[in-house]
Amino acid sequence: MSHSRLRLGQLDWQDELGFLPEMLDALGYNEVWSNQLGLSVAQIPGNLMYQALIRQTREPGPSNLLGRVFALSYWAPLKAVLPNSLLESLEKAGILRQRDGLHASTVDLVPVGGGYLLSDRAWGPHLGPDSVYPPGLDSLAMCRWTPRWKVESALDLGTGSGIQAVITAAGAARVDAFDINPRALQLAAFSARLNGSSASFQQSDLYSAAAGKKYDLILSNPPWVPTPEKIETYRGGGVSGEMISQRICQGLAEHLNPGGRAALYLEYPRFKGQHLFERVRSWLGPGPWGLALLHRRHYTALEYVAGHTTGHFRPDLDFERWLESYESNGIEGVSASMLFILSSQSDWEMEREGVFPLSDQSQAVDQWLETKQLEVGRFQRQTRLHWPEGPFADHPLD
Ligand SMILES: C[S@@+](CC[C@H](N)C(=O)[O-])C[C@H]1O[C@@H](n2cnc3c(N)ncnc32)[C@H](O)[C@@H]1O
Numbered sequence: 001m002s003h004s005r006l007r008l009g010q011l012d013w014q015d016e017l018g019f020l021p022e023m024l025d026a027l028g029y030n031e032v033w034s035n036q037l038g039l040s041v042a043q044i045p046g047n048l049m050y051q052a053l054i055r056q057t058r059e060p061g062p063s064n065l066l067g068r069v070f071a072l073s074y075w076a077p078l079k080a081v082l083p084n085s086l087l088e089s090l091e092k093a094g095i096l097r098q099r100d101g102l103h104a105s106t107v108d109l110v111p112v113g114g115g116y117l118l119s120d121r122a123w124g125p126h127l128g129p130d131s132v133y134p135p136g137l138d139s140l141a142m143c144r145w146t147p148r149w150k151v152e153s154a155l156d157l158g159t160g161s162g163i164q165a166v167i168t169a170a171g172a173a174r175v176d177a178f179d180i181n182p183r184a185l186q187l188a189a190f191s192a193r194l195n196g197s198s199a200s201f202q203q204s205d206l207y208s209a210a211a212g213k214k215y216d217l218i219l220s221n222p223p224w225v226p227t228p229e230k231i232e233t234y235r236g237g238g239v240s241g242e243m244i245s246q247r248i249c250q251g252l253a254e255h256l257n258p259g260g261r262a263a264l265y266l267e268y269p270r271f272k273g274q275h276l277f278e279r280v281r282s283w284l285g286p287g288p289w290g291l292a293l294l295h296r297r298h299y300t301a302l303e304y305v306a307g308h309t310t311g312h313f314r315p316d317l318d319f320e321r322w323l324e325s326y327e328s329n330g331i332e333g334v335s336a337s338m339l340f341i342l343s344s345q346s347d348w349e350m351e352r353e354g355v356f357p358l359s360d361q362s363q364a365v366d367q368w369l370e371t372k373q374l375e376v377g378r379f380q381r382q383t384r385l386h387w388p389e390g391p392f393a394d395h396p397l398d
Contacts, residue, residue: 002128003106003120003128003130003131003183004094004097004106005094006093006094006095006106006107006186006187007092007093007094008093008094008095008186008187008189008190010092010093011089011092011093011190012089013193016083016085016086016089017086017089017194020086020116020194021115021116021194021195023082023086024066024109024111024116025111027062027063027066027081028061028062028063029062029063029066029067029070029111030063030111031111031112031113031114033063033067033111034067034071034110034111035358035359037053037056037057037067039358040056041053041056046307046310047310050072050123053072053123054068054072054074057072062080062081065077065078065080065081066078066081066082069096069103069104069105070105070108070109070110071108071109071110071122071123072123073104073105073108073121073122073123073124074104075099075102075103075104076102076103076104077101077102077103078096078102078103079101079103087103094106095107095109095118105121106121107119107120107121107132107187108120108121108122108134110134110135112135112139112140112143112163112167113143113144113163113167113168113360114167115166115167115191115194115195116191116194116195117135117161117162117163117166117167117191117195118132118161118187118188118190118191118194119132119133119134119135119160119161119187120132120133120134120183120187121134122134122136129230129231129232129233130181130182130183130184130233131183131232131234132160132161132181132183132184132187132188132234133160133161133184133232133234133235134161135161135163137296137356138221138265138267138296138336139160139161139163139164139221139265140357141265141296141336141338141354141356141357142164142168142219142221142263142265142338143163143164143167143168144357144358144359144360144361144362145294145338145354145357145361145362145365146164146168146219146263146338146362146365147263147362147363147365147366147369148168148170148171148362149171149172149216149217149261149366150171150172151171151172151173151216151217152172152173152174152216153172153173153174153175153176153214153215153216153217153257154169154172154174154175154176154215154216154217154218154219155175155176155177155178155210155213155215155217155218155219155255156168156169156175156176156177156178156199156219156220157178157206157207157218157219157220157222157248158178158179158180158206158220158221158222158223158234158244159177159178159179159184159185159188159201160179160181160184160188160221160234161184161187161188161191162177162184162187162188162189162191162192162197162199162201164177164219164220164221165177165188165192165197165199165201165219166188166191166192166195166197166199167195168219168263169199169217169219170197172216172217174198175197175198175199175200176199176200176202176209176210176213176215177199177200177201177202178201178202178203178204178206178207178209178210179201179203179204180203180204180205180206180233181233181234182203184234185201185202185203188201189201206244206247206248206251207251207254207255210255213255214254214255214256214257214260215255215256215257215260216256216257216259216260216261217260217261217262217263218248218252218255218256218260218261218262218263219262219263219264220248220262220263220264220265221264221265222237222244222245222248222264222266223235223236223237223244224237224241224242224244224245224266224267224268225237225241225267225308226238226239226240226241226242226269226325226326226329226331226334227239227241227308227322227325228321228322228324228325229317229318229321229322231314231317235308239325239329240269240329240331241267241268241269241331241334242268242269242279245264245266245268246279246283248262248264249264249280249283249284249341250283250284250285252284252341253284253285253286256343257343258343259343260342260343261340261341261342261343262339262340262341262342263338263339263340264338264339264340264341265336265337265338265339266336266337266338266339267304267334267335267336267337268334268335268337269326269329269331269332269333269334270298270331270332270333270334270335271330271331271332272330272332276293276335276339277291277293277349280339280341284341287343287344287347288343288344288345288346288347289341289342289343289344289347290340290341290342290344290346290347290348290349291339291340291341291342291348291349291350292339292340292342292349292350292351292368292369293337293338293339293340293350293351293352294337294338294340294351294352294354294365294368295335295336295337295351295352295353295354296336296337296338296354296356297335297336297356298333298334298335298336299333299334299335299336300332300333301323301326301327301331301332301333301334302323303333304326304333304334305319305322305323305326306319308322309322337354338354338365340369342369352368
């Protein structure tokens with residue numbers, strides 16, 4: 001199957017489109033809605049998750065109708081909640097389809113950080129290697145944890161839906177956002193316009209379009225899944241998972257201004273007897289560098305491979321072959337964490353456990369990075385090596 005064709009260039013921004021975010025928020029389709037929905041299915045195993053989400057949105061209020069169409073790939077009577085002219089405009093652009101008075105979306109439009117982002121569908125059919133990554137727990141954790149530093153320039157490498165460029169880098173006066181996937185750039189540019197962001201989008205293999213340029217802030221949530229197979233561009237990180245992360249770190253000395261910072265969300269392999277910091281320092285080269293790791297979750301190799309080869313998304317991926325590959329490459333598990341790299345006066349390192357953030361925690365993380373001592377929020381002291389509560393395990397903050 002291939003993606004249905006979007007005609008975003010045909011959208012008329014003079015009509016109601018400019019008010020779409022306010023309209024969706026006022027109708028209750030916002031982050032409060034998505035957090036509540038996520039928490040309500042927290043204990044549900046992945047293979048039953050979709051049925052649970054559909055059941056949880058069965059009350060026919062506006063937020064559920066909008067959520068079913070724009071987040072759950074379901075048909076619903078949108079005429080009851082959005083003006084006809086807006087629906088027609090979205091149909092003309094290929095975002096919506098209509099049948100028998102019901103609407104369905106060809107892409108997702110999800111609420112994040114007070115804005116709305118277009119991506120390929122989290123619950124649609126698998127549509128090939130150029131699918132645009134719908135904001136996941138990784139994207140959300142990065143967006144809610146990364147301080148909104150007030151800087152002149154920022155670069156987002158592997159922008160996907162544009163979440164980090166549009167929301168996380170909102171404190172930067174100028175934002176360049178790169179992706180290797182042209183479809184991602186098309187969707188992200190739409191989202192930037194929808195959310196009033198001036199970020200500029202360009203096709204680039206990592207830093208290739210940034211020759212000679214330096215930035216105050218470099219953001220990236222790159223593809224990091226260790227895999228023996230060729231999988232989607234948004235998640236395949238080669239057999240070690242670090243193929244792209246390594247290249248990003250290797251380019252930081254050249255592309256960060258003095259005193260600059262990098263915020264990377266990584267799901268990185270754990271090798272016996274070697275800490276991530278050792279590899280990162282060898283990739284970065286001479287410093288001094290300050291390194292800080294804020295962990296979201298630690299997976300065993302078995303849990304991680306099970307999650308990434310799950311049959312209801314990709315029945316073609318080979319669970320046994322993946323596990324053998326992890327074993328032969330010495331990958332004992334995978335940790336999901338934010339890595340902050342600060343061009344600094346001295347070398348320093350710190351690390352702590354985190355709890356998945358349900359709201360913006362960026363100021364608390366900023367304080368933690370400043371003082372290197374303060375506790376941030378309610379952090380776990382124990383490393384969890386199991387996954388007892390399903391995909392939304394790391395909650396609540398209470
Ligand atoms: C895990 S997704 C993250 C998307 C988004 N930044 C987020 O946080 O949700 C990784 C993104 O990196 C892009 N990518 C993969 N390889 C790349 C490369 N060599 N250069 C630039 N972008 C790349 C993919 O197309 C994808 O959009």
